[in-house]
Amino acid sequence: MSILVNEGTKVCVQGITGRDGSFHAQQMKEYGTTVIGGTRPGKGGEIHEGFPVFDTVAEAKSAGANTSVIYVPVAGAVDAMYESIEAEMDLIVCITEGIPANDMVRVVDSLRGRPSKLVGPNCPGVITPGVAKVGIIPGSIATPGPVGVVSRSGTLTYEVVHALTSLGIGQSTCVGIGGDQVPGMNFIDTLTLFREDSATELVVIIGEIGGADEQIAADYVANELGKPAVAFVAGQTAPPGKRMGHAGAIISGGEGTAAEKIAAFQQAGIPVGKTPAEVAELAKAKLSG
Amino acid sequence: MSILVNEGTKVCVQGITGRDGSFHAQQMKEYGTTVIGGTRPGKGGEIHEGFPVFDTVAEAKSAGANTSVIYVPVAGAVDAMYESIEAEMDLIVCITEGIPANDMVRVVDSLRGRPSKLVGPNCPGVITPGVAKVGIIPGSIATPGPVGVVSRSGTLTYEVVHALTSLGIGQSTCVGIGGDQVPGMNFIDTLTLFREDSATELVVIIGEIGGADEQIAADYVANELGKPAVAFVAGQTAPPGKRMGHAGAIISGGEGTAAEKIAAFQQAGIPVGKTPAEVAELAKAKLSG
Amino acid sequence: MKIHEHQAKAIFGDAGIPIPEGRIASSAEEAGRAAAELGPPVAVKSQVLVGGRGKAGGIKIADTVDEAQAHAKAILGMEIKGLPVRKVLIEKTADIDRELYLSIALDRSIRAPLMLGSAMGGVDIEEVAKTQPEAIERVPIDPEFGLRPYTVWGALRRMMGDQDLAKQAVAIAAKLYGIFMDLDCSLVEINPLIVTGDGRVMALDAKINLDDNALFRHPQLEKLRDTDAEDPRERDAKESDLSFVALEGEIGCIVNGAGLAMATMDMVKHAGGEPANFLDVGGSSRPEKVLNAMRIILEDPAVRVILLNIFGGITRCDDIAKGLITAKDELGVEVPIVARLTGTNESDGRALLKSVGLESAATMEEAVGTAVKLAKGASA
């Protein structure tokens, strides 16, 4: 088992003719993911580097796609999300970064009462090792196993997954939820899925400064998850009031510090690693303990 | 049993200090309905003719209300609906007429993924005889029994209910869905509830010219309802292209005529009465047959 | 409410939908000047609020300024389906390669706007819908997302048959939706939407119907109202807050509630009579509404009897009775009145009527029967 991405995942790449869309369509396919094709309005019917091109997501859905991944530049990314939401894709992964927060407020609100799940924007996507990947997570670093990973950071996910794999610990599914202030799925949404997933025995939570999502996640782990977790929090040395790359990574009004988040995890009985390598070791200890 | 309105119905009257709101709050209370009070922003905390006044529906809900009925003039009626939708009232009945159709498109769309049911606008409301009423249907004409009534017309509902009662046939619940083009609950939404209601043995459908809701309802009765129905259609003598009072009562492009609708009912095996009295007789015959 | 082609085209032009260059004219001289400014050939198009102008001879092509003036003179004297032509639109003719159809209307069954498109334009779209339903593209618009390029791309590409033309049509559809929502329309229609010889997509005709319920927030549109196209009694009724539709019969009907009013008309017809009108006094029961209703009905000399049918809910029978008595006094009613009052304050109402010598019928059937008999007796 796994969450979000599995053997039945059939991908439509929105913006398949662009540089990133084109490259990652190929990468996903090479990893074993079923890529139905992609969209580029006005190019429907063409073949782009071996992939069928559709004018709309609805047409890609008719051709079998149930999952969208968005590599469209920021000016078109919101429309791309709406298109996939209207087409009722099961999963929508938005890689694009730099989307205005108010736009995301509306996008997330529009999901109410609709069947789609949205991961991102500004995220690396989802990988179920050995099965399929949707997004840009390098396939080589992951290996199948019992650890679910959920993360606000892309490259940090790679570090942690790589460290886990190096210790011989595989992953059920790794989900990069992205570093924006208003993401689609958040920690709780993802943890809820991991809770129900029989293949996941332990969850790694990778947080960072800004907001209170880590504190809420710690509470959920303590009271609801029913599985052990280990955590990492980036940004202990970040100065207040400065946006650290991610739109959501900012300590404002003295709130959202790494120290608060680490304390919340520890109070919930969740060990916090000081480095990605230490996180992997903590996971290993928990799994064998 | 019944649908929409029952012993647990607790009413908040939006616009309780107005002429109609005030009068009908009293009428509902006299019929036995639990009226928690009403709203009038800026008058919260006052008592109006024995009813507590609240500033907002949320406050009325805190005081126990689970049903709203709207007597607010058209300029404020859309906001009044949104207020009750946001407060997650179980049932919202909008009496106000003259609401722009595009506004109703948005209101109905906003109900997606939210728990409220909306009856109206431009409707007489709902009565469960002997139990409670929400709206303006005269209580005296109705009596408890096995017939569910659903109608696009107000006074025509009264005629039919009165005729049924005169023949000794009572009603489970009578629902006036209103004569607008874009209503909250339509025939199908209401019939779906009657289908599940064990107290309803037969349904009377009162339609009129305009649209194709009667044809869709006929199809539903034939294939899904699992109970007999009789029908009435107003507007056999209506000229095409003219709006007959209700915003929705118009034959346009040669479509939506009474003849089509009567034919659809008859093809679905639903007898159609020529007068309200005949409808009551048909219902009586079906019930005893 | 309907507005004229030239008014709709002005709205289209402001929204950026391509339209032919044109001028409005109220006289043959003005039309001639407009034709000279635009340069012939030009189309001379009657501005009336009914369909079928072309068939009725209300649209002509002129190859010279003189011809334009002559056509305008002829058309400005016409009546089309009973409506006088007071203005003509003089427009540069277009080089038409294909005629198509595009509209957005409120669709009741989906409770949302619906875009209709067809490669078969310039003809009666309802006829196409009946005979060749597959020739029509139907795209429901989710009101939460609106009409976005992806919503209509597939349909418009099929309809236009070409990427570049589809792109132009998508842009037009998006603007049409903007107009539909911003102005609270019930219909915006382009028939025909044309493709010109040099590959441009353009609105050759323009139709906009407005939601009467929303006019209160568009005072600038209310000013476009053309009262020629309205029955003066219907206008009078609207000002008195009554729903009224004039018919051809001899029994004047005053009823509360639109459904009951229609059912009353139907019953009159079944009983062998002919209703003179549809009239709904509405929910409120102010006596002056009945007075106004009587006044408007009695303007019709064909009316031989008045049938009052009231089932009081929000309406109170005594108020209705008071209004009727006032009307009898003030208007000097000479035709017989048949009244049926049931519901709220019924006994008070009946007593009031009795006090001026009016008996009330016990049922709707009885009242209708009596009215039809009186109307026949009166005309016999």
Added chain:
Amino acid sequence: MKIHEHQAKAIFGDAGIPIPEGRIASSAEEAGRAAAELGPPVAVKSQVLVGGRGKAGGIKIADTVDEAQAHAKAILGMEIKGLPVRKVLIEKTADIDRELYLSIALDRSIRAPLMLGSAMGGVDIEEVAKTQPEAIERVPIDPEFGLRPYTVWGALRRMMGDQDLAKQAVAIAAKLYGIFMDLDCSLVEINPLIVTGDGRVMALDAKINLDDNALFRHPQLEKLRDTDAEDPRERDAKESDLSFVALEGEIGCIVNGAGLAMATMDMVKHAGGEPANFLDVGGSSRPEKVLNAMRIILEDPAVRVILLNIFGGITRCDDIAKGLITAKDELGVEVPIVARLTGTNESDGRALLKSVGLESAATMEEAVGTAVKLAKGASA
């Protein structure tokens, strides 16, 4: 992006939120003329993009024109928290009866806007939130419905304590929400919102923070940018499409990905070093990004070693290596470089570095350890 009080007040004024009458001045003379026009007493308020202006002496009341001019002269010469005061706002003083607080901000936990209100205004609201959370009204705004009067009525009535004042506050809140949505703000704040002696509600201060990601659609707001308040290197980095934050340490960091960049800084600190900066080269791996990153980092004379930490996903290690080599060539880098390259095209990248005599560390830990040792050695 932050904008100045007088700019925010202009937006408030256009939206119909009551503000005191005022004039902006860049010199003492202008300030004097403004004070004369407005009529003393006036407030002289420094326009700088930091909080705590009042405590720093940047806000003064003047009872005469001469006094206004003198205050302006003093304030225009000041630096507040390192920022020069270039303009002062001269404003008519208000007759303050009460000071309250009102704001709308994006709230991450509800993924929607949140209105905050408090009867305790004119003070640090974060302090109030900590010490007296019950003194703060929190109203989440459903983005589908927006801020409607009913949404905030209950909270504002409690906060204002009076129906009439509540009505004024509701109107102000609705306009504040309009600004928040229309201009894509992350915060709009009125602190204090005042009640005057004659019962009017008014914004005495105004703060608007804009969402940087949305500025592309508000070019008129981009023009309000005050570069005084920005670190020139951060501005330079932004123009090069890099995320950069200057810090006080001696180890210059170049990392791909914000999370990894923060984790790298943290690890430097844990290892006993001090990061000189946060720098995320982002997902794209164009070599010139590394070149620009090196250039910006090397502007800081405190930097004693450069730590490059790359985990290639969308980023390709060979591109990074090429950029680093170009930078070494073009910039004449004198400080040591410690590199760690893993992921996409790792071996190519390492080989390229090796070709110019740069060894790559095997792990992040090793790279950080080496960098800290080098920095200490250099400073010893």
